[in-house]
Amino acid sequence: MALIRTEHLQKTYIIGDMEVHAVHDLSLSVEQGEFVTIMGPSGSGKTSLMNILGCLDVPTSGRYFLNEKDVSRLKRDDLATIRNSMIGFIFQQYNLLTRINVMENVILPMLYNEEKRYTRAEQVRKAEKSLSIVGLNDRMHFEIKQLSGGQQQRVAIARSLVNDPSLIMADEPTGALDTKTSYEVMQILQNLNEQMNISILMVTHSPEIAQFSRRIISFRDGTVLSDSPVEQRIMARDMLMQHIPKESLQREVE
Numbered sequence: 001m002a003l004i005r006t007e008h009l010q011k012t013y014i015i016g017d018m019e020v021h022a023v024h025d026l027s028l029s030v031e032q033g034e035f036v037t038i039m040g041p042s043g044s045g046k047t048s049l050m051n052i053l054g055c056l057d058v059p060t061s062g063r064y065f066l067n068e069k070d071v072s073r074l075k076r077d078d079l080a081t082i083r084n085s086m087i088g089f090i091f092q093q094y095n096l097l098t099r100i101n102v103m104e105n106v107i108l109p110m111l112y113n114e115e116k117r118y119t120r121a122e123q124v125r126k127a128e129k130s131l132s133i134v135g136l137n138d139r140m141h142f143e144i145k146q147l148s149g150g151q152q153q154r155v156a157i158a159r160s161l162v163n164d165p166s167l168i169m170a171d172e173p174t175g176a177l178d179t180k181t182s183y184e185v186m187q188i189l190q191n192l193n194e195q196m197n198i199s200i201l202m203v204t205h206s207p208e209i210a211q212f213s214r215r216i217i218s219f220r221d222g223t224v225l226s227d228s229p230v231e232q233r234i235m236a237r238d239m240l241m242q243h244i245p246k247e248s249l250q251r252e253v254e
């Protein structure tokens, strides 16, 4: 059973008297447990597609089945209910709220979960568990501003996990991070995919980061140009073992 299946999906924007086919006649399927990268130049329709697959928007025509349920004609509220209970989101700029602390940020998606109502104690316990998965349970009560970029992205990953999603959608999750921190984020995503069988759909511009996934879809003009498995998959833990910081090399020389 496919987690994601689209049939002749179409997203058309009308600007003045011009039609822009952002997603064009796209038929695609993704099984539960896959780790897929979408690559493509700016303007090729990646965001339009991610918005539909993430239940943030509906197609102009065609069908989208999520877990075999047709969600292409749902109203905003029903779409939101499905989105909150099934999908976690990670963004390039983390999108955390800086007015509330780490724990409250992670709790936030649970407040919008229509399917499951958690008591405050359950919310705190689930937030704690998610934060321990990303190695930040000792930062529960920190302010967002006290964290590095990499730590903020890990908080965002913890937030994406609290409603036990089947799918995580990551839009350029390493776009604002340095190399080592990017590997750390990819290690967490690979672990979630392998150990918890969470499906991941990621957009990246980096051909290297794409090699951490299992399947790469190249997108052009709203449709698939190529779709192939990653031949030589990179494991983040191997990269992190090889990645010896310059300072420690320096110390060894001294």
Ligand code: ADP
Pocket (backbone or CB within 6 Å): 013, 014, 015, 020, 021, 022, 040, 041, 042, 043, 044, 045, 046, 047, 048, 049
């Ligand atoms: P990408 O994420 O690959 O850069 P987008 O999905 O953002 O691609 O855009 C695909 C095409 O659709 C572009 O030509 C863009 O200008 C157009 N487009 C995207 N969003 C809108 C919108 N809300 N209104 C009108 N045109 C849009």
Ligand code: MG
Pocket (backbone or CB within 6 Å): 046, 047, 048
């Ligand atoms: Mg985009």
